[in-house]
C-alpha cells in the first residue's frame with residue numbers, strides 16, 4: 001500500500017470535533033403531540049345532536065309522567081331522568097341501527113314502546129343525516145371509519161362529560177376499545193395532518209400495517225429513557241406536523257419499494273410500534289428520566305406479524321476500556337441466540353436476540369439480512385455468488401477500549417475544512433443531482449458540518465445484502481446512531497490512530513462513540529481528488545466495496561460525506577499487512593505452510609472478485625491485511641477494473657456421492673462447520689507427503705485427487721475485460737501491462753505468482769536496481785529460483801505456471817481460480833472450510849490507545865514501502 005513517492009499526499013480529516021449539539025430540542029417532548037399522551041382529548045364535533053336528543057327524551061318522559069300508567073318505574077324529577085335510563089339514551093350513538101326496546105319493567109304499554117322506538121328511529125335517521133353532512137365537510141384524506149370513529153368519540157366523550165357522570169379511566173379506554181380499527185389507509189393520507197384523528201401513533205400503526213417494511217421497522221423506546229421520550233415525540237411531530245419529515249417518509253417509502261432491504265435503518269428512526277392495537281391503552285411515557293437511566297436506549301421491535309421480538313440494547317457513554325486484545329486469548333466471543341421459531345428467512349422478520357446490557361456482551365442480530373439478497377443491474381451473478389461464496393457465520397468479538405479513549409477526539413487540519421466550506425455546498429448538491437449521494441435530512445441543526453449519507457444504497461446501517469457479516473454487532477451500532485441522530489458523520493467517531501495513507505485517502509482507526517465498535521475509516525478529500533483527477537478511482541473503490549460480502553474482503557458498513565470529505569467506514573483489521581508481517585519473519589519469508597494458507601485465502605478472494613466482474617490488478621503483500629482472527633482481508637480497490645462476467649458451471653456435482661466427498665476430510669471430529677476451536681480444527685491441509693510406510697494410504701490419496709477432480713467447477717473469469725491502463729506496482733506488473741498490449745483478468749494470476757514467490761523467498765523475482773530495470777526484467781528475464789530457502793517442487797511449479805509471460809498460456813487464464821485450486825501445491829486443502837482453520841500465528845497485536853496530539857504528528861508522514869505507479873492512460 002505504498003504510495004508513489006512523488007504523489008504521496010496526506011489527506012487529513014478536518015473533523016467537526018466540537019461536542020455535538022444533538023439538537024435535543026428537535027426531539028423534545030411536545031405537549032399535545034406526544035404519541036403516548038393519553039390525556040389528549042379527542043376533539044369534539046359540535047353536532048347539536050346531544051341537546052336535541054335529550055330534549056326529545058325529556059319531552060317524551062314528561063308525556064309519560066303525565067299520561068303513563070301508575071305502575072311505570074320511570075322517575076322523572078324536575079327534568080332529570082334516572083341515570084340508568086339517561087345512560088341508555090346517551091349510548092344511543094353506539095347502537096345506531098339496532099334499536100332496543102327499553103326494558104322499563106315488563107309491562108309497559110305498547111304505546112310507550114312504540115313511542116320510544118319512534119324516537120330511536122327518528123334520532124337514528126337524524127344521526128345518519130348528520131353523518132352524511134360531516135362526511136361531505138371532512139377532508140378527503142380521512143376515511144369513513146375515521147369519521148364514524150370521531151363521531152362516536154365526540155358523542156360518547158361529550159355525553160360522558162356533559163352528563164355529570166363520573167368519567168373514569170376505564171371508561172375512557174373503553175371508548176377506545178369501541179372504535180373500529182381502520183383496515184387501510186391510503187399512503188397519501190399518511191402525509192396529511194388529520195387533527196381529529198386518534199393519536200399519531202395510531203396513524204403510524206396503520207401505515208405500518210399497510211407496509212410490512214414498516215411493521216418490522218417498529219421501534220419502541222423504553223420507558224424511563226429521556227431519549228426514548230424524545231424519540232417518541234419526534235415520531236408524532238414528524239408525521240403530524242412537520243412537512244419536511246413527512247417528505248422524508250415519502251422518500252423512504254419509495255426507497256423501500258424499490259429495495260425492500262435498503263432502508264430499514266432509516267425507518268426505524270421514525271416508526272413507532274405498529275403492534276399497538278386500537279384497543280390497547282397507550283402506554284404512559286416517563287417524562288423525566290432518572291439520571292442513571294439517561295442515555296440508555298432500549299429499542300424494542302415487536303409486531304404481532306413478527307415471530308419474535310428483537311431486543312437491542314446499547315450502552316451509551318459507558319466507560320470504554322482499552323485493552324490489548326490477544327488473538328485466541330482475550331477475545332470475547334459472543335454467542336448469538338436466535339429465535340429459531342421465527343420465520344428467520346423472511347425479509348420481514350427479526351429474531352429474538354439474547355442481548356445483555358453489558359457493553360462487553362451485548363449482541364444484536366439483524367436476521368433479515370440473511371435472506372435479503374439485493375438485486376441490481378447485472379447482479380444476478382452476484383446474488384448467486386454471494387449466496388454460495390459467503391455463508392460464513394461470523395462470531396463477533398468485541399474490542400475493548402479504554403475509558404480514556406473516548407475523551408479526546410482527533411482534530412486535524414481544520415483549515416482544510418474551512419477551505420472546503422465554500423465549494424462544499426455546490427459539490428454536495430452536484431453529487432445529489434447525479435444521484436450519487438442522497439442527502440438525509442437532519443434535525444440536528446449542525447450548521448458547521450454537512451453530512452451526506454449514501455446509506456440508502458448500503459441498506460442503511462443494516463447488514464443489507466451481506467449475509468456473512470449479518471451477525472456483526474457493528475451494523476446495529478451504526479443503526480442505533482442513525483436512529484438517534486438521523487445522519488452519521490465524522491463527529492460520531494473518535495479517531496484513534498492513523499493507520500496509513502494511500503494515493504487517494506487516509507485511513508484511520510476510529511471508534512464509533514459510545515459503542516465500543518472499532519472501524520477503519522478511509523477519509524478522502526473530494527477537492528483533492530478532483531484536483532488530482534482521482535475521483536474515478538475513489539468512485540471505483542466505493543462501488544466495489546459496496547458489492548462485497550466475503551470473509552476475506554472488507555465489509556463496508558456505511559459511507560458518508562462530511563465537510564466534503566468522503567468517508568468509507570470499513571471493517572478494521574488489527575493485524576497489519578503481510579508485507580510488514582513477512583519482514584518480521586526469520587529470513588524475511590514465510591514458512592511454506594503459512595504461505596500456502598495466505599495465498600489460498602487470497603485465491604478465494606480473487607475468485608470471488610472475478611465472479612463479481614472485478615479484476616483486482618493490485619495484488620501485493622501490502623494490500624493484504626491480517627484480521628483479528630488471523631485470516632486475511634484483501635483491501636484497496638481503487639486500481640481495480642470492473643467488467644462484465646458470466647460465470648459458467650463447467651462441471652456439476654450431481655453425480656457425486658456426498659458420503660464420498662466428505663470421506664477424506666472426515667478426520668474432523670467436529671460436526672460444527674464453523675467451529676474454530678483448536679480441538680476441532682478442520683484438516684484443511686492434509687499432508688501432501690505421505691510416509692513411505694503408509695503405502696496403503698496411497699489409495700485414499702488417489703481417491704482424494706479423483707474426488708477433487710470430480711468436484712463442481714465454476715469458472716468466472718472476466719473474459720472480456722480489457723484495459724490499457726498502466727496500473728500496479730512495478731515489481732508486480734504483468735508483462736502485458738508493461739508492453740501496453742491490453743490486459744484482462746490474467747494479470748491477477750501473474751501478480752498471484754509474484755505474491756507467492758515473495759512470501760516464500762522474501763523478494764520478488766524480477767526486481768532490478770531501479771524501476772526501469774525492474775520493468776525490463778519482467779518482460780525479458782526468465783524466471784529463476786534461489787537455492788535458499790528451500791521451497792517445495794509443487795510451490796515452484798505453481799509459480800512457474802503463473803509467471804508465464806504470455807497471458808494466454810498462463811495458469812488460470814482459461815479456467816480461472818478453479819484451475820489454480822487444483823494445482824498439487826494445494827493438494828488436500830479443503831477450500832470450503834479454509835476460513836475455519838486456525839491461521840498461522842506469528843505475533844500478538846492489540847488495540848492502540850487513543851491518538852494523542854503528540855503522537856498525531858508521527859502519523860503525518862507516510863512511509864512508502866514500494867513505489868506505486870499511477871499512470872493511467874485513459
Ligand SMILES: Nc1ncnc2c1ncn2[C@@H]1O[C@H](COP(=O)(O)OP(=O)(O)OP(=O)(O)O)[C@@H](O)[C@H]1O
Nearest residue numbers: 001002499500501502503504507520571572573636
Ligand atoms: N480496514 C483496514 N484495517 C486496518 N488498516 C487498514 C485498513 N484499510 C487500510 N488500512 C491501512 O491503511 C493504509 C492506507 O490504506 P489505503 O488503502 O488508503 O492505502 P493504499 O493501499 O496505499 O491505497 P492506494 O492504493 O489507494 O494508494 C494501509 O497501509 C493499510 O495498512
